[in-house]
Amino acid sequence: MATRVVAVDVGSVRTNFAWAGLDLPGRRPVGEGGRHPEGAALAVLEAINASVPVALGFEAPLMVPVSPVGPVDGWMTLGRARQGETIDGRSRPWSAGAGSGALATGLVQLAWVLDRIGAAAPRLRCTTRPDPWTAGQAELFVWEAFVSGDGKPVPSGISQHAADAAAAADTFADRLEQATLSTSDVVCTPSSSFNLAAAAAAYAGLAIASNELRGQVQVYRTRPGVLPR
Template sequence: MALGFEAPIVLPVSPVDQVDGWKTLGQARSGETVGGRSRPWSAGAGSSALATGLVQMAWVLQRVSADLPEVSCTTRPHTWLSGRANLFLWEAFVSGTAKPVPAGTSQHAADAAAAAATFAERLESGSLDEADVVCAPMSSFNLAAATAVYAQMTIDVDELHLPAQVYR
């Protein structure tokens, strides 16, 4: 099973070992800048999607965990593909030119269909390891892993500090 959320699920954390590390707090993740325009996760749309998506993800994962307590979770494609986890969490980044025009449906449904199609294409082509948006060179705060822990799912706690996959 794979679940994609159209909300930031991994955030960059500025270096704490640099005196001026605080200056990069809230800046765009690498790959969020499109056509010279920065759309950082902390901007209006990103922070709103983060707040809404985080509680939605917590609710969904709690429901899955309650109904299927044996489910193990990951944000690492190779862990899921190898069968060491049976739930893969990923971020759908549907924005800018990638945003579809809804045809006979809502914008949310069109966005979800576009995200699912992108995921299916990547799964088929074997490119799930190729993220379009990354936190590097900063470290990652993996909110999907933190939410899985909150929902009492089995997940490697090291994933809290590892990048999650973001597909545009």
């Protein structure tokens, strides 16, 4: 089935933002990618208008763990790393400097991109769960890209940001082909998950189930040696 994947490397919209897209099957690049949020939104809308489902990934924490409120002193685990959130064998929680910076930057940029999409396609069906998307119950699937450590690509003729976005898109294509979209590389357990992607979709007026606000976001980590094709 025809599918478009758009992956975004968040950063300063003046200097460090990058996106890359692939049309599947075949992994045909969507133009040359781009360096601003408007282009990413238009790449999504172009596919949606052609009745092609889209998977939109952002390289930023899109869910954060919230400790249970029942246990005494349960608040003491607030801010801890998500399960699987390691880089080079070391825990690098989303709440550390780099992660929290990417979260703040990425959340604003995701909200803007989704708002831009929603303005052109009101009540577009959106989900952060792979099964409804692959079943055709939602046109837009939002996921988190994890590009770091030994999975970070070495750019060749393009910026590091563009290479990261392209590697994330390529990784998603692999996961789709392997039918492993339901397996997330990072999860929020045993804590509850605050789904920032679902919150951003609701902010943008997209049609998303309210119970996704406490659901997981699928996180797909790039592997060593993944490079833009």
